[in-house]
Amino acid sequence: MSNILVVGPSWVGDMVMAQSLFKLLHQRHPGCTIDVLAPAWSHPILKRMPEVNQALELPLGHGQLGLKTRWQLGKSLAGQGYTQAIVLPRSWKSALVPFAARIPQRTGFLGEQRYVLLNDRRPLHRQSLDQTVKRFVALGLAKGEQPDWGDSANIPQPQLRVDPINQQRLVAELGLDLSRPAVALMPGAEYGPAKQWPLDSFRKLAQQLVQQGRQVWVLGSGKDQAAGQHIAQGQEGGAGQSGFVFNLCGRTQLADTVDLLALTQQAVTNDSGLMHVAAAVGTQVHAIYGSSSPAYTPPLTANKVVHYLGLECSPCFKRTCPLGHLDCLRGIKPSDIAPGQGGRL
Known part of the structure; x- marks a missing residue:
């Protein structure tokens, strides 16, 4: 049975x-076990993925080298019986833990002189692997196998589990009103x-x-x-209030x-992490793109409307914005999105 460690x-x-x-790994290797090595902040997301056996904490901040920590962590995993490691980040440091753990097959893309750390190195064909999700999924294929996905619609789509009990708690504690259809607005983009x-x-x-x-x-x-x-200013909603706009940022x-x-029912969002979360729970996503491209990081759902001026x-x-005008975003108007105003929300 396959016992796989994914460096997330x-x-x-x-x-x-x-x-x-x-999802692809479970299709290809029924009964496989998948553990994911990732920062602690991501564990709540991983717990909503039924395909993941357990999340292992990488106790380092984003971009932190921590060679000693990575080496010691890898040594501690040496007896876990992993048959393969798949390293999603393309950095040298990300491949160190599987190497220290002596995992027999260590898979990842070529780059950053990882010739010793990885022994199942794959070339990154940017033309065919033109989306982030395609690059991730390609590492789950057999070496030399040519993907034939067309667009990302042929790739298994993320689907996060929802907790109904937690939903009830949130509605009560945040004073939310479910008598009107709710639309999420996500103004952030890290x-x-x-x-x-x-x-x-x-x-x-x-x-x-x-x-x-x-x-x-x-x-x-x-931060938002x-x-x-x-x-929300001037139209706030909440317990004992009459407004219908709820600022839940940071709450x-x-x-x-x-x-x-x-x-x-819908979510209006920048190209951000929450855009992908919205897509993975089934709400209709209105994705707004400026400096990035919907061709590279599209919402992985058929239930989407993309707003991009190109x-x-x-x-x-x-x-x-290197030109200082931000026309790629300013040119998208609220009337392009709002219901009854020429949009499709």
């Missing part, structure tokens, strides 16, 4: 997309402002949604609290966001 990615969206690989639709556009959209009989839940981390406040954990998104200057994949 360090971003929320990438971790959700990695579930496509886990990568940078060139992926963030203007807050005034989110605010105007929230107003239009309320006028159309919806309620709005603004979701994000503590000020953004959520800007969107929930990552697993809570999974459950809240499953209660919404200007001459985009995608630039920059954190901030």
Whole structure:
């Protein structure tokens, strides 16, 4: 029986997309065991994936080298009976734990001089592996096997488990009102402002949604609290209040966001980790792209609407707009998305 260790990615969206690989591995190796080595923040997401046996903590921050820690962790895993390791990040340091654990087959893409650390090295064919999810899933194929996916619709799609009991708790504790259809707005994008639709556009959209009989839940981390406040100001909802816009940024954990998104009818989001979470719980995703491209990191669901202008200057994949105008995002108007206003929400 296959006993596989996957060294996971360090971003929320990438971790959700990695579930496509886990699904493929179970299809190819029925009864296999999959453990995922990943930062502690990602464990709530991994616990919502039935394909994952257990999440192992990598006790290092994003980008931290920690060679001694990685080596010691690898030595501690040497007796776990892993038959294969699949290393999703393309860095040298990410391949050190499987090497120290003496896992017989260590699979990953060529790069960063990992010739000794990996003994099942795969070339990265950028033309055929033109999406992040395709690159992840390709590492689950046999060496030399040519993928024939067409587009990502032919790849197993992520599907996160939802906790109904936690949903009930959140509705009660956050004072949410389920009498109106809920739309989630996610204004954050960890990568940078060139992926963030203007807050005034989110605010105007929230107003239009309320006028159309919806309620709005603004979701994000503590870093997004000020953004959520800007969107909700003057139309806040909550226990004992009459508004229909709820700023929930920083008031929930990552697993809570999974459950809240499953209660919404639609989610309007930047190209972010929460976009992939929304896609993986089945809500309709309205994905807004600026400096990035829907061809590279699309929401992995058929239930999506992509808003992307495809200007001459985009995608630039920059954190901030190099031209200073952000036309790729400013050109997308709330009326392009809101119900009854020419959009499809």
